[in-house]
Amino acid sequence: MVKLLDNYLEKSERFAESKINIPKFDQGKVAESTTDNPVWVHFGGGNLFRCFHAVVAQDLLNQGELNSGIIVAETYDDEVIEKIYHAYDNRFLSVTMKSDGTFDKELIASVSESFYFNSENTEGWAHLTKVFENPSLQFTTFSITEKGYSLRDSKDQLTPLALEDMQGRSKPKTNMGAITYLLYARFKAGKFPIAMVSTDNFSENGLKLQEAILTIAKAWVENEIVEQDFYDYLINPKRVSFPWSMIDRITPNPSEKVAGLLTADGFEDTEILHSQKHTNIAPFGNTEEVHYLVIEDAFPNGRPALEKAGVILTDRETVNDADQMKVTACLNPLHTALAIFGSLLDYHSIWEEVANPDLLALIKNLGYGEALPVVKNPKIINPTEFIDQLLTKRLPNKNIPDTPQRIAADSSQKIPVRYGVTIGHYIANPRFSVKELEFIPLVIAAWCRYLIGINDELESFSPSPDPLLEELQSYLTKVKLDGSQKEIHEILKPILSNHQIFPHEMYQTGLAEKIETYFEEMIQGKGAVLATLQIALKKHGKNY
Numbered sequence: 139m140v141k142l143l144d145n146y147l148e149k150s151e152r153f154a155e156s157k158i159n160i161p162k163f164d165q166g167k168v169a170e171s172t173t174d175n176p177v178w179v180h181f182g183g184g185n186l187f188r189c190f191h192a193v194v195a196q197d198l199l200n201q202g203e204l205n206s207g208i209i210v211a212e213t214y215d216d217e218v219i220e221k222i223y224h225a226y227d228n229r230f231l232s233v234t235m236k237s238d239g240t241f242d243k244e245l246i247a248s249v250s251e252s253f254y255f256n257s258e259n260t261e262g263w264a265h266l267t268k269v270f271e272n273p274s275l276q277f278t279t280f281s282i283t284e285k286g287y288s289l290r291d292s293k294d295q296l297t298p299l300a301l302e303d304m305q306g307r308s309k310p311k312t313n314m315g316a317i318t319y320l321l322y323a324r325f326k327a328g329k330f331p332i333a334m335v336s337t338d339n340f341s342e343n344g345l346k347l348q349e350a351i352l353t354i355a356k357a358w359v360e361n362e363i364v365e366q367d368f369y370d371y372l373i374n375p376k377r378v379s380f381p382w383s384m385i386d387r388i389t390p391n392p393s394e395k396v397a398g399l400l401t402a403d404g405f406e407d408t409e410i411l412h413s414q415k416h417t418n419i420a421p422f423g424n425t426e427e428v429h430y431l432v433i434e435d436a437f438p439n440g441r442p443a444l445e446k447a448g449v450i451l452t453d454r455e456t457v458n459d460a461d462q463m464k465v466t467a468c469l470n471p472l473h474t475a476l477a478i479f480g481s482l483l484d485y486h487s488i489w490e491e492v493a494n495p496d497l498l499a500l501i502k503n504l505g506y507g508e509a510l511p512v513v514k515n516p517k518i519i520n521p522t523e524f525i526d527q528l529l530t531k532r533l534p535n536k537n538i539p540d541t542p543q544r545i546a547a548d549s550s551q552k553i554p555v556r557y558g559v560t561i562g563h564y565i566a567n568p569r570f571s572v573k574e575l576e577f578i579p580l581v582i583a584a585w586c587r588y589l590i591g592i593n594d595e596l597e598s599f600s601p602s603p604d605p606l607l608e609e610l611q612s613y614l615t616k617v618k619l620d621g622s623q624k625e626i627h628e629i630l631k632p633i634l635s636n637h638q639i640f641p642h643e644m645y646q647t648g649l650a651e652k653i654e655t656y657f658e659e660m661i662q663g664k665g666a667v668l669a670t671l672q673i674a675l676k677k678h679g680k681n682y
């Protein structure tokens with residue numbers, strides 16, 4: 139058996155026996171150089187980071203294109219740092235699951251340091267501050283989920299914690315307050331340049347990060363906590379940039395099945411952690427083969443040759459087009475539809491869902507039928523080929539243990555981007571009418587039905603974690619599922635008129651009425667969700 143803490147340079151033949159590729163560098167030496175010359179900090183050391191960013195860094199370290207490792211800062215889940223990073227000397231096994239049933243396995247050692255970064259944790263706080271004061275630092279990446287950037291609640295009001303952070307700088311409580319604190323340390327140390335790269339799944343992610351940081355910084359200037367010069371530093375792209383990005387690699391939570399196969403292959407560290415804060419993470423990460431990372435090439439302090447590890451560096455417009463193509467049209471809206479219907483129809487695997495002709499027809503009609511006509515071609519990736527590849531190779535890959543329940547997490551945060559952008563195109567473009575949309579309202583109706591927490595067999599299930607779950611469920615507590623429910627409009631109105639979830643006025647577009655009708659059909663008793671889907675497909679669906 140081999141394990142992560144084995145000396146991979148001395149025991150390389152044992153790793154080879156288990157078909158595990160090992161780093162071509164000495165992790166200890168890289169770590170020393172990271173202490174002196176940090177280059178790359180990553181916030182949010184979850185599964186995507188481990189299977190994507192860390193693999194890019196490893197590739198560059200192997201090629202000699204990078205000499206220092208990634209510093210991971212976790213603002214949210216301290217258990218992950220202690221039990222998953224420190225316990226394994228920041229190493230992990232990346233497992234790429236190919237459609238022919240085989241795995242590619244690589245021991246990743248590109249993370250040099252990891253910290254719980256919170257103003258109450260003095261060690262991590264002091265260390266990250268020092269890192270940000272170092273002129274060598276070139277960029278930071280983020281994968282902290284959509285909600286990690288938020289300063290506002292569901293009513294678009296600044297949260298009490300955000301308001302508190304805007305009043306004082308010494309102990310920020312929000313992620314954005316803490317990041318602004320670090321940028322202030324960098325500013326004071328010498329106004330050194332840096333790129334702040336969000337790689338979370340939402341449109342204009344760089345802009346959202348920038349706006350959140352500027353909200354805090356502006357309040358600090360107004361409250362005379364910091365000098366105006368700091369704000370000017372943040373808005374000068376030659377000093378601080380917020381590149382936009384598109385990231386794509388389906389990375390499910392670590393699976394027990396993969397753990398079992400790794401054990402059978404002679405790898406020892408397979409225990410999955412389900413943390414108290416609901417992070418599912420393990421000493422290994424499982425991901426797919428296909429991947430795209432497109433980043434706006436705006437790095438004022440320079441950058442490693444990321445392109446040598448497959449990253450596409452381009453201008454903002456192209457990034458935005460690629461991102462809109464993926465996140466708002468060709469992948470994520472389809473994923474969320476499978477997540478919602480899958481939870482209602484009691485599926486626990488994505489590949490099984492796409493083997494169901496009704497669900498496959500639903501996502502084809504959403505993708506090819508409703509989203510593709512209004513999406514701009516990003517040129518670097520062909521949108522039709524992208525959906526074709528998704529539907530024929532990626533989603534049906536039985537080797538990828540992805541679940542509707544993972545994807546359903548935080549749906550309230552995703553709906554504005556995954557469906558709202560397409561709705562916006564239909565409203566804005568005179569060649570289209572928003573009234574043509576059938577499958578987007580159908581999915582939104584199914585999401586409202588999903589929030590009730592009772593599936594299509596009328597058995598209860600636990601909806602995936604979502605910051606608005608409790609509030610949204612409070613509107614639906616009395617819904618009867620036996621066909622006797624009246625006043626659907628009164629029940630759904632508070633949800634459908636929430637502009638944080640639906641940026642467009644759903645009642646003016648006529649979409650809300652359609653959603654209400656679909657919702658009503660879905661609460662007519664056992665099997666009503668599937669029946670509604672089948673009727674909608676029969677009436678409005680095309681064969682793609």
Ligand SMILES: NC(=O)c1ccc[n+]([C@@H]2O[C@H](COP(=O)([O-])OP(=O)(O)OC[C@H]3O[C@@H](n4cnc5c(N)ncnc54)[C@H](O)[C@@H]3O)[C@@H](O)[C@H]2O)c1
Pocket residue numbers: 181182183184185186187212213214215281282283284285286313337338339340385386387388389390417418419
């Ligand atoms: N997994 C994928 O397939 C995939 C692919 C492309 C993009 N993404 C993006 O990456 C993000 C993370 O995905 P993942 O697979 O790593 O998820 P994960 O559950 O494995 O990890 C989530 C990470 O975000 C942190 N986090 C959660 N809530 C937070 C909060 N409120 N504040 C700060 N940090 C918080 C967690 O501590 C953890 O480090 C997604 O939300 C998405 O935007 C994921």
Ligand SMILES: O=P(O)(O)OC[C@@H](O)[C@@H](O)[C@H](O)[C@H](O)CO
Pocket residue numbers: 339385386387388389469470473474544545547548552
């Ligand atoms: O990561 P989330 O939670 O924003 O969304 C869930 C999935 O749709 C997402 O992770 C996809 O797997 C990913 O976007 C593929 O690149």
